[in-house]
Amino acid sequence: MTVRGPSGVIHGVGLGPGAADLMSVRAHRLLSSARHVAYFRKAGREGRARKTVDEILPEGVIEFAMEYPVTTEIPFDHPDYNAALSSFYAECCGHLRALAEAGEDVVVLCEGDPFFYGSFMHLYTRLKDSVPVQVVPAITGMSAAWTATGLPITWGDDVLSVVMATLPEEELVRHMKSADALVVMKIGRNIDRVRNALRAAGKYDDAWLVECASLSEQTVQKLSQAEGRVTPYFSIVMVHGQGRRP
């Protein structure tokens, strides 16, 4: 492809935890003047990121919906899962790179903070050496979740560990025992393993469950009071630190 002028920029823009007014001023400015916007979503769905910016995008913005070829149909540790996602990301990048090389800026919507367990990272690593990519950090879902509990997450010298519920139970237990404050993400169908691990680490009674932090559907409760509840993948379980304070 012949580059006809200066390259456009791919902006990986963190939207934060979900409430539209918790995105940064910088993110809002980029979105409200965007000509091209791209976002991930599950096939056939509107997509949470796209919905967040509904009132902000200008009229006539050109949209590029990147629909995941698989989500939970294949286990994430199966080679087919990796292969399907890998060629999906490569395709997405082909389209984004072509836009940038044609001089167009593109805003890629990212739920949460782009560099913290985000899907955008898979585009970023494939794009960064060929076109300019700028990343706008954002408020993490976990920040919104601990704010929702009304309790600070860390004091003094507390160690905070962030662990994924997809880990084996014995690894969960080890990290749960070792940390003062704890955030567990990617919950969903892993909730029973998380409960068991928290019990084994002696922290079950101190754990909170936060769903849809910052949104109108937000719920906050002690995990022990949510027995039997089905909880979404994006729920967060946390145990607050109790460190030094004057």
Place this chain on the structure above:
Amino acid sequence: MTVRGPSGVIHGVGLGPGAADLMSVRAHRLLSSARHVAYFRKAGREGRARKTVDEILPEGVIEFAMEYPVTTEIPFDHPDYNAALSSFYAECCGHLRALAEAGEDVVVLCEGDPFFYGSFMHLYTRLKDSVPVQVVPAITGMSAAWTATGLPITWGDDVLSVVMATLPEEELVRHMKSADALVVMKIGRNIDRVRNALRAAGKYDDAWLVECASLSEQTVQKLSQAEGRVTPYFSIVMVHGQGRRP
């Protein structure tokens, strides 16, 4: 004190990592319409939080500067340090409570995210049972720091641990060995202990040092290239996770 009408609200507003346009839209709205603003600072200094909002506060806003009685003159584990800070926080809260009880809303400026190792937490716990307190989460300094490195901090199932450089060296080593991704905060005069601990954990060569993330003075370099440098208290050292990715 007689309450003459509905109470005002104390807003603990996170400003984020430092760049004014990385605060949230909600924070910006609260600041630009504030009648009362309060903020911590070192005696005799302008204060970093106050400086961040210079262009945003409306004319005629009433300011309450809360000047720390001690910072590093007394070791933080000395009883005098705790006593001095404790009565300082109580005094600040007396003033803020009186404003709220008189029906005034107050915006308290918080660097970073208020509930993540922030000074506001000490006011919050003293105020929350007597007057309405609302907290606005924010982008953490560590998010701005890993964004500045141009490398995602966590992939797949990576465990992220956030540790304070004030911990004993053997505890630092233990947590550094155990985590996949690592953020070390409260650096300053503890930098040599952090270096030693990273070496013992086998992670020294992979560590980055970020100073003043998101500000014009920002510096980003491998820690090993910053030998002998004096680095500020708010610097951040990090080691990126290398987890699963398609």
